[in-house]
Amino acid sequence: MTLPDILTRAPVIPVLVVDDVAHAVPLGRALVAGGLPVLEVTLRTPVALDCIRAMSGIEGAIVGAGTVLNRQMRRAAAEAGAKFVVSPGLIEGEGPDGPAPLLPGVATATELMAGLAAGFTHFKLFPANIVGGVDALKAYQSPFQQAKFCPTGGVGAKNAAEYLALPNVICVGGSWVAPADAVRAGDWDRITALAREAAALAPRAPAPVEG
Structure with missing residues (x-):
């Protein structure tokens, strides 16, 4: 499965910080039930890899790893079952192909040029x-026409649609669909409802050209 295949499955990729392995499967099932099958489990907790292993068995789920900072973490995530990995920046010496497809982070035009190279x-x-958010992505559109983006960081229910309306945005990432208090309380119905709302944010098709 290629990275574009994965990123086009849903308009929102939940960014998950899971502290308890017991929460992993019900959380994943709740999100998939709401229409968000692509799940990013960040490697920010000691149980993150175990959560990826557990969630990889959920029917319909495509589980990846986030906060991947180096080659070793990329390999470990893939061995745990991650179908893709996400990094907050470019990883020196790492390319698109590897143990699992890599979605690298960029914050500047210079980093974007290095990534394209x-x-x-x-x-x-x-x-x-x-x-720069939406304005930065609009500015990148003309000089970097081959680049597609998944903006993450400060993206939520109130502004996700604005990002998704941009032609160079393929999806967005965010944690709002799995609030920490809902996860702790095991309120899976609430998470499914939030996921359903997020899944409905699919960008509108361009208007047909007349004539």
Whole structure:
């Protein structure tokens, strides 16, 4: 499965910080039930790899790893079952192909040019709300027409649609669909409802050209 295949499955990729392995499967099932099959489990907790292993068995789920900072973490995530990996930046010496497809983060035009030179075409704009957000992506559209983005960082229910309306945005990433208090309380119905709302944010098709 290629990275574009994965990123086009749903308009929103949940960015998950899971502290308890017991929450992993019900959380994943709740999100998939709401229409968000692509799940990014960040490697920010000691149980993250175990959560990826557990969630990889969920029917319909495509589980990846986030906060991947180096080659070793990329390999470990792939061995745990991650179908893709996400990094907050470019990883020196790492290209698009490897143990699992890599979505690297960029914050500047210089980093974007370095990523394109390394063979990447899909990028995570991070942290989107700090590095220019929608305006930055509009500015990148003309000089970097081959680049597609998944903005993450400060993206939520109130502004996700604005990002998704941009032609160079393929999806967005965010944590709002799995609030920490809902996960702790096991309120899976609430998470499914939030996921359903996010899944409905699919960008509108361009208007047909007349004549």
